[in-house]
Amino acid sequence: MKTDRSHALFTRASELLPGGVNSPVRAFKSVGGEPFFVQRAGGPYLHDVDGNRYIDYVGSWGPMIAGHAHPKVLAAVERTMRDGLSFGVPNALEVTMAEAITSIVPSCEMVRMVNSGTEATLSAIRVARGATGRNRIVKFEGCYHGHGDSFLVKAGSGALTLGLPNSPGVPSALADLTLTIPYNDFDAATELFEKAGSDIAGLIIEPIVGNANCILPRDGYLQHLRDLCTKHGALLIFDEVMTGFRVALGGAQQRYGITPDLSTFGKIIGGGMPVGAYGGRRDLMSQVAPAGPIYQAGTLSGNPVAMAAGLATLELIREPGFHDALERSTHALCDGLESAARDAGVTFHTVRAPGMFGLYFREGPIETFEDAKGSDSARFNRFFHAMLERGVYLAPSAFEAGFVSSAHGEAEIAATVEAARAAFAEVAT
Ligand code: PMP
Numbered sequence: 001m002k003t004d005r006s007h008a009l010f011t012r013a014s015e016l017l018p019g020g021v022n023s024p025v026r027a028f029k030s031v032g033g034e035p036f037f038v039q040r041a042g043g044p045y046l047h048d049v050d051g052n053r054y055i056d057y058v059g060s061w062g063p064m065i066a067g068h069a070h071p072k073v074l075a076a077v078e079r080t081m082r083d084g085l086s087f088g089v090p091n092a093l094e095v096t097m098a099e100a101i102t103s104i105v106p107s108c109e110m111v112r113m114v115n116s117g118t119e120a121t122l123s124a125i126r127v128a129r130g131a132t133g134r135n136r137i138v139k140f141e142g143c144y145h146g147h148g149d150s151f152l153v154k155a156g157s158g159a160l161t162l163g164l165p166n167s168p169g170v171p172s173a174l175a176d177l178t179l180t181i182p183y184n185d186f187d188a189a190t191e192l193f194e195k196a197g198s199d200i201a202g203l204i205i206e207p208i209v210g211n212a213n214c215i216l217p218r219d220g221y222l223q224h225l226r227d228l229c230t231k232h233g234a235l236l237i238f239d240e241v242m243t244g245f246r247v248a249l250g251g252a253q254q255r256y257g258i259t260p261d262l263s264t265f266g267k268i269i270g271g272g273m274p275v276g277a278y279g280g281r282r283d284l285m286s287q288v289a290p291a292g293p294i295y296q297a298g299t300l301s302g303n304p305v306a307m308a309a310g311l312a313t314l315e316l317i318r319e320p321g322f323h324d325a326l327e328r329s330t331h332a333l334c335d336g337l338e339s340a341a342r343d344a345g346v347t348f349h350t351v352r353a354p355g356m357f358g359l360y361f362r363e364g365p366i367e368t369f370e371d372a373k374g375s376d377s378a379r380f381n382r383f384f385h386a387m388l389e390r391g392v393y394l395a396p397s398a399f400e401a402g403f404v405s406s407a408h409g410e411a412e413i414a415a416t417v418e419a420a421r422a423a424f425a426e427v428a429t
Pocket of ligand 1 (some may be wrong): 116117118119121144145146147157184206210211239240241242266267276
């Protein structure tokens with residue numbers, strides 16, 4: 001596969017950008033080699049600057065649930081941008097977006113738009129602390145909630161991939177306020193709340209973990225956390241930056257029937273533009289400035305073009321049957337991969353939720369972060385490159401979930417499974 005142009009760009013980039021990239025996992029550090037540079041994207045495909053085409057299972061890390069460059073999303077952006085790119089004054093699209101989010105996610109009685117998932121989670125814990133008058137927060141080992149100081153404690157995603165779960169630059173005075181427990185461990189949560197419950201402002205969780213590969217909640221686990229938070233007066237925060245609008249229209253909270261106090265979103269609601277949001281109970285969100293004293297602001301928040309892209313995407317995914325089809329495609333892909341691995345004699349397991357999946361080079365079931373870490377990442381790295389060679393782009397890390405979009409049709413899934421047959425055979429020994 002020709003990669004001369006990407007190589008030349010990466011050489012230039014490496015002089016000027018840390019690691020040659022603007023976000024760590026893009027650099028292929030853990031899988032080895034160099035990233036390709038994208039020229040354009042359409043539907044399920046990325047096209048690189050050397051003319052190679054890849055079936056894309058990263059989808060810009062989640063936003064492109066309707067496929068790349070969807071004509072309806074592009075049309076909304078084009079229409080909106082003609083009226084100006086940013087006003088710093090309220091715009092009707094912000095109201096439409098707030099109506100869309102609150103009607104799709106009933107636990108969100110009010111929302112505030114921000115510009116990234118990181119901003120959303122930072123703001124949500126500020127509300128939790130401000131509203132409860134407590135300082136401690138609880139997170140889970142291997143979960144990632146953006147790069148805010150309080151979250152870079154036993155963090156997932158790139159921090160995990162690169163072996164930097166506790167970042168330098170985070171004052172210990174702040175990190176010490178973040179308590180971590182293992183995901184899916186009922187007793188650890190109970191014990192922590194029994195010990196420290198009256199100091200805990202909130203517990204933040206990826207209801208389905210997508211930043212330590214992919215792990216589903218055990219039966220009753222999310223309800224257990226809901227009950228503990230209620231009992232101890234702490235707020236339950238669902239970080240649905242990844243799962244929101246994906247695993248069900250109303251996110252993981254709809255899929256599992258749990259009502260969090262606060263939720264955070266990103267990715268899909270921006271349709272590919274930089275967007276995040278946090279929302280929740282009216283009595284909590286009413287404490288955010290200028291309605292209340294908890295300060296949070298943003299020059300570009302509620303940007304009209306970003307709202308237009310997000311609203312067009314929400315319109316697409318509100319079509320009846322959208323998530324059922326996404327779930328069927330995810331199963332078809334994962335079943336196909338498992339059968340290809342079996343035929344090649346490779347120990348392999350998948351974890352699935354509608355539109356997202358985890359690939360494991362080990363036996364299942366996968367229920368804990370320890371289980372996830374037990375995957376053979378050296379073999380994953382070889383598989384990643386064997387797939388890339390054959391025109392399939394998986395997340396360049398053994399610790400990231402993959403994403404399926406509505407643009408991945410039967411043909412792309414069949415081509416992916418075909419590529420996987422050869423790739424599994426290559427990594428079998
Ligand atoms: N929370 C979760 C669950 C995420 O997956 C991510 C990003 N992958 C974030 C927060 C941070 O979002 P952003 O990268 O937009 O800041």
